[in-house]
Amino acid sequence: xxxxxxxxxxxxxxxxxxxxxxxxxxxxxxxxxxxxxxxxxxxxxxxxxxxxxxxxxxxxxxxxxxxxxxxxxxxxxxxxxxxxxxxxxxxxxxxxxxxxxxxxxxxxxxxxxxxxxxxxxxxxxxxxxxxxxxxxxxxxxxxxxxxxxxxxxxxxxxxxxxxxxxxxxxxxxxxxxxxxxxxxxxxxxxxxxxxxxxxxxxxxxxxxxxxxxxxxxxxxxxxxxxxxxxxxxxxxxxxxxxxxxxxxxxxxxxxxxx
Amino acid sequence: xxxxxxxxxxxxxxxxxxxxxxxxxxxxxxxxxxxxxxxxxxxxxxxxxxxxxxxxxxxxxxxxxxxxxxxxxxxxxxxxxxxxxxxxxxxxxxxxxxxxxxxxxxxxxxxxxxxxxxxxxxxxxxxxxxxxxxxxxxxxxxxxxxxxxxxxxxxxxxxxxxxxxxxxxxxxxxxxxxxxxxxxxxxxxxxxxxxxxxxxxxxxxxxxxxxxxxxxxxxxxxxxxxxxxxxxxxxxxxxxxxxxxxxxxxxxxxxxxxxxxxxxxxxxxxxxxxxxxxxxxxxxxxxxxxxxxxxxxxxxxxxxxxxxxxxxxxxxxxxxxxxxxxxxxxxxxxxxxxxxxxxxxxxxxxxxxxxxxxxxxxxxxxxxxxxxxxxxxxxxxxxxxxxxxxxxxxxxxxxxxxxxxxxxxxxxxxxxxxxxxxxxxxxxxxxxxxxxxxxxxx
Ligand code: SF4
Ligand code: SF4
Ligand code: SF4
Numbered sequence: 001x002x003x004x005x006x007x008x009x010x011x012x013x014x015x016x017x018x019x020x021x022x023x024x025x026x027x028x029x030x031x032x033x034x035x036x037x038x039x040x041x042x043x044x045x046x047x048x049x050x051x052x053x054x055x056x057x058x059x060x061x062x063x064x065x066x067x068x069x070x071x072x073x074x075x076x077x078x079x080x081x082x083x084x085x086x087x088x089x090x091x092x093x094x095x096x097x098x099x100x101x102x103x104x105x106x107x108x109x110x111x112x113x114x115x116x117x118x119x120x121x122x123x124x125x126x127x128x129x130x131x132x133x134x135x136x137x138x139x140x141x142x143x144x145x146x147x148x149x150x151x152x153x154x155x156x157x158x159x160x161x162x163x164x165x166x167x168x169x170x171x172x173x174x175x176x177x178x179x180x181x182x183x184x185x186x187x188x189x190x191x192x193x194x195x196x197x198x199x200x201x202x203x204x205x206x207x208x209x210x211x212x213x214x215x216x217x218x219x220x221x222x223x224x225x226x227x228x229x230x231x232x233x234x235x236x237x238x239x240x241x242x243x244x245x246x247x248x249x250x251x252x253x254x255x256x257x258x
Numbered sequence: 259x260x261x262x263x264x265x266x267x268x269x270x271x272x273x274x275x276x277x278x279x280x281x282x283x284x285x286x287x288x289x290x291x292x293x294x295x296x297x298x299x300x301x302x303x304x305x306x307x308x309x310x311x312x313x314x315x316x317x318x319x320x321x322x323x324x325x326x327x328x329x330x331x332x333x334x335x336x337x338x339x340x341x342x343x344x345x346x347x348x349x350x351x352x353x354x355x356x357x358x359x360x361x362x363x364x365x366x367x368x369x370x371x372x373x374x375x376x377x378x379x380x381x382x383x384x385x386x387x388x389x390x391x392x393x394x395x396x397x398x399x400x401x402x403x404x405x406x407x408x409x410x411x412x413x414x415x416x417x418x419x420x421x422x423x424x425x426x427x428x429x430x431x432x433x434x435x436x437x438x439x440x441x442x443x444x445x446x447x448x449x450x451x452x453x454x455x456x457x458x459x460x461x462x463x464x465x466x467x468x469x470x471x472x473x474x475x476x477x478x479x480x481x482x483x484x485x486x487x488x489x490x491x492x493x494x495x496x497x498x499x500x501x502x503x504x505x506x507x508x509x510x511x512x513x514x515x516x517x518x519x520x521x522x523x524x525x526x527x528x529x530x531x532x533x534x535x536x537x538x539x540x541x542x543x544x545x546x547x548x549x550x551x552x553x554x555x556x557x558x559x560x561x562x563x564x565x566x567x568x569x570x571x572x573x574x575x576x577x578x579x580x581x582x583x584x585x586x587x588x589x590x591x592x593x594x595x596x597x598x599x600x601x602x603x604x605x606x607x608x609x610x611x612x613x614x615x616x617x618x619x620x621x622x623x624x625x626x627x628x629x630x631x632x633x634x635x636x637x638x639x640x641x642x643x644x645x646x647x648x649x650x651x652x653x654x655x656x657x658x659x660x661x662x663x664x665x666x667x668x669x670x671x672x673x674x675x676x677x678x679x680x681x682x683x684x685x686x687x688x689x690x691x692x693x694x695x696x697x698x699x700x
Contacts, residue, residue, distance in 0.1 A: 019302050023325025023418040029369065030417070032404030033397055036389065044386060069302065099322045102307040111306035125303070144322065145418045188600025206415030206422045207429030209600050211318060238603065245315070 011060035011159055014046035016080060018066030018073050019100055019128075023145040024091035025065055031148055038155065059084045061158050067093045067100040067249075068134050070124040081135040086158050089131040090151060092144035096215045097249030099144070100128040104248045130249055136256035139164055144213035144246065147199045167198045170217050171210050175201035183209050184232050191242055193228060194220045212246045281676050283657070288665065293657045295650055295680060308640040312601045313339045313631045314425055320627065320642065321419045326369070328419045329362040329410070330620030331627075333485065334642075338627040339425040341500075342614030343635065345607060350592055351427045352485070353582055358414060358423060359484050359618070360579035365406035365417060366621035367530070367568040367575075370684045371458070372399035378678045395457065402450050409440045409579075426607050427597045432586070441583045444576065451576060455548055458569040463562040464675060468659045470559070470652055471522050472532035473505065475619050482533070482540040482574060484619040492535055492557060493522040499617040502626045506643055518651040519643070525651040528623025529683060530567035531558060542581075545574035561656055562682045568621075602635065609635040622684050623648060646685040653683055 015025060025047075028035065045055035062084040068074050081087060092098030103111060104127050112120040131137050141154050157164040171192035175182070178201050183190035191212040192204060203210050229236060264286055284292035304323055308316060320335040321328040333355055340347060347355070372395070373385045382388060388396050407417045413432060415421030422430040432440070476490030477483040489497045489505045497505050506519040520526060534541075534549075538556040541549070549555070549570050554563065599606050616627040623645030630639040657676055664675055 021322045021325040021328070023322070023328060026325045026418050029373070029400075029403060030407040032400045032407075035400060036397070039386075039389065099307070099319060100302055102311075102319075103303050105310075106306060111303050114306040114309070115303045145325065145416075183598075183600065186598045187604045188598060189603060190600075202416060203421050207596065207598070208415075208421045208424065235603075238601065241311075242601070245311075245319070 010041065010043040012045045012055070012057070013042045013061045013063065014044070014055060014059045014084075015063045016046070016065070016076075018064070018077065018094070018131075019069040020066030020091065020093040020098075022065065024093075024143075027145045027148050028151070031152070034152075038152065041159065042155075057083075061086045061088065061155070063088045063090055063155075064094050064131050064137075065091050067097050068126075068129045068131065069100060069103070070126055072124065074126070074134055077131060077134055086138050087131075087135070088139040088141065088154060088158055089137045090141040090146050090154075092142065092213045092215070092246055094131045095137075095140045095142050096247060097128050097130045098213070098246050101248030102245060103128050105244055128249055132255045132257075133249070133253065134257050140166055142166060142196060142214040143199055147202070150198060166196065168218050169197045170220070171195045171197045171199070171201050171204065171214075173197055174199070175204045175210075177201075178205050180204050184228060189232070189234050189239060189242070191239070194243070212243055216243075216247060281657075281673075281680065283661065283672075283676065285661070285665065290658060290661050293654060293661055295653050295657070305640045305642060308629070308637045311637055313342060313629060313635045313637055314599060314601045314607075316627075316629060316637065316640075317424055318419075323642070323644075325418050326366055327362070327620045327622070327625070329358050329414070329417065329423070330618060330625055332420050332423055333359060334616035334618040334620070334625045334627040336423065336425045337616030337618060338614040338629050339616075340614065341616065342612035342629050342631045343425070343607060344610060344612060345426060347427065348595060350595060353586070354413070354428060354431075355423065356485050357579055357582045358410070358420065359620075360575040360582070361406055361410040361413065361417070363484070363571055363575040363621050364579070365403065365410065366684075367572045368399065368402050368406060368454075370621075371454075371565060371568055371572070372396075372403075376457075376461075378674070378681065398450050398453060402447060402454070405443055405447050405450075409443050412436050412440055412443075424597075424599055426599050427595055429597060429599070431591050431593055431596050434587070434591075437583055437587050437591070441580065441587065444580055444583070447576070451573070454569070454572065455551075458548075458566065459552060461565070463560065463565070464678070465560070466562060466656075466660055466663065466679075467559040468561070468656055470655070471526040472535045472557070473521060473526045473528050473648070474532040474536045474624055475617065476536055480540060482537050482542070482578070484533075489617060489624065490536060491521055491526065492532075495521055499615050502615055502617055502628070502643070506626070506648065508643070519648045520651060525655045526648065527561070527652045528645045528648045529564055530571050530621070531561065531564040532623060533619060534558070534567040534570060541570065542574045542577040544577050545570050548573050561652075561679060564682045564684065568684070609633070620645065622646060646683070649683050649685065653680060653685075 062080055064087060068077060089095050093100055112125050116123050139154050139158055141151050154164050174197045175192055183204060188209055190209040192210040194216055195210055195212040196214040196217050199214060266284055280296040282292060282294045282296060308319060316339050317332045317335045321332045323331050377385055385396060410417035414423045422428050472492040475483040475487040477487030489502060505521055508519055535556045535558060552566060554566055611631060611633040613630045618625055625645055626643040628641040629637050631637055656679055664672055
């Protein structure tokens with residue numbers, strides 16, 4: 001873990017986005033006036049979507065959104081990493097590939113041609129990778145979109161040089177605390193048992209299923225899962241297909257890339 | 259001298275717009291040789307990725323095309339899915355979707371007017387310096403943004419990527435308390451709304467006009483059409499949503515490999531100004547009052563004033579949303595309509611093969627989704643045409659007319675005028691699902 005020294009000057013923080021929907025940076029804007037408290041403690045030196053200013057020195061903390069999906073992005077993230085003391089990846093796109101990973105279910109040239117037609121080669125595209133498969137990531141903030149209180153917590157840790165451990169309990173734990181009727185009991189399948197919580201069972205508390213946006217728990221209760229699949233006579237392919245929506249980029253999953 | 263001026267402008271990564279865009283301008287001997295707007299897209303290939311997914315997952319996936327327009331994409335996607343499936347939404351569902359769309363407009367327009375456009379008008383590089391110089395304004399902007407986000411959270415679980423709005427209806431319906439909360443949160447915004455209008459009255463915009471065609475939803479009822487209706491234009495065209503391809507006429511321009519759209523003339527405009535120009539009479543009376551006070555009349559041909567049209571829509575959507583909420587409070591919500599669908603593994607919704615179109619006004623203009631599905635509800639083909647794709651062509655024609663009018667100004671002033679023009683359209687480039695990239699010529 002790299003420490004950001006507490007100095008008289010405020011830490012220089014920059015936000016960058018790669019292939020993504022920019023929904024995670026909107027979650028930052030959605031903090032409202034609380035954002036000003038955070039802004040009071042840091043110097044935001046680059047944030048393209050809301051600022052025209054550019055910065056050419058080193059960064060204390062960079063906050064990265066989106067996946068790496070072309071060669072230019074790969075070069076750009078490497079340059080950013082080289083200039084940053086601490087790198088935070090936020091959102092499913094950056095942390096696990098997220099919805100961009102569904103592209104990897106197709107033969108690359110085939111899907112490019114489908115969207116761009118015969119000139120598809122003009123538009124560079126590589127297999128989707130989350131940030132840590134290209135450069136080393138110091139902090140992960142999961143979710144599609146991120147859960148704002150967690151981002152604030154992680155930024156605080158990063159500024160103080162403290163570690164942050166991503167909670168590794170399945171969504172079901174929070175879902176039960178929220179006293180929801182389980183989706184399985186309502187007759188539809190849900191990825192809660194396999195997915196990292198920390199979102200306060202956002203989707204299931206709103207009557208929808210969990211799609212696994214926060215990534216898989218390290219040790220999914222395999223037996224429990226098999227039991228669920230057996231008990232509710234589920235189609236295992238259906239579950240796998242659902243997993244692919246966010247969790248397709250697992251190959252070569254090493255922090256810092258190979 | 260202007261007559262033989264040389265100018266070479268390349269603005270990379272236009273800041274303060276969603277997504278990435280470049281402006282390239284080339285003037286030789288006072289003659290405009292090139293005036294283009296390029297989109298630098300990170301390939302996400304949504305239309306390709308939808309193939310093989312259940313139509314019941316389309317809302318969840320396409321919402322992720324754009325965070326700012328996630329509710330709009332959701333609604334267009336839901337409409338396309340329901341059209342393919344042959345599902346007719348209930349009156350209550352439509353009412354709640356209209357409410358959701360009002361929230362989307364409020365949220366997005368407030369963000370654009372305050373954080374993305376106001377810095378230009380106040381002459382600073384971004385809203386960050388405004389924290390010192392205009393602290394009350396920044397606080398108000400963030401407060402309003404948060405309030406819009408919060409009412410939306412109550413309605414659909416989350417504003418960025420709504421949870422409970424799906425094909426078939428809603429997985430969770432607002433409780434009486436949730437309705438009361440939304441009403442009081444909107445009412446509490448009243449003062450900030452009034453201040454916003456005062457601010458809007460002080461904004462000055464460049465004087466520039468170019469006649470073009472304006473395209474938006476139109477309808478025969480009295481409501482300002484954002485969700486339902488037909489596709490219409492100021493050149494008198496009208497099409498059913500199903501026939502959206504007749505309205506967009508996508509073509510590849512030889513200048514670049516970008517896909518453009520056009521209808522009756524070389525280009526058309528979508529967005530707040532198009533809706534204002536086509537549907538002014540149907541605006542909420544309060545919104546009309548503001549338009550009159552600002553001296554803003556249809557048909558307006560100044561694209562910079564798209565921002566003013568957004569201010570007027572803020573007022574409209576605010577009052578329209580309150581109207582829906584008060585109606586829900588008075589007449590109650592039918593909770594038996596709450597649905598459990600998942601990916602329809604229990605067959606809660608009958609499935610058939612189909613071809614469905616969704617056409618919904620989103621903050622930046624009309625948005626189209628089109629899915630072809632098989633008998634199991636699996637998507638075979640998908641097409642999305644987002645507002646920015648439709649506007650790029652119009653932006654370039656604007657720039658080409660504007661440039662000679664301002665050619666005697668300094669390079670910095672010209673650059674700013676062009677950037678402001680692009681920003682006035684509030685382009686959302688990250689969602690250019692199939693906007694073709696451009697090879698750079700220097
Ligand atoms: S993680 Fe989700 S919300 Fe965040 S940028 Fe990616 S698609 Fe958007
Ligand atoms: S399976 Fe889904 S609905 Fe059931 S408890 Fe777990 S998270 Fe909740
Ligand atoms: S419930 Fe599942 S899909 Fe929803 S936010 Fe939480 S982890 Fe993501």
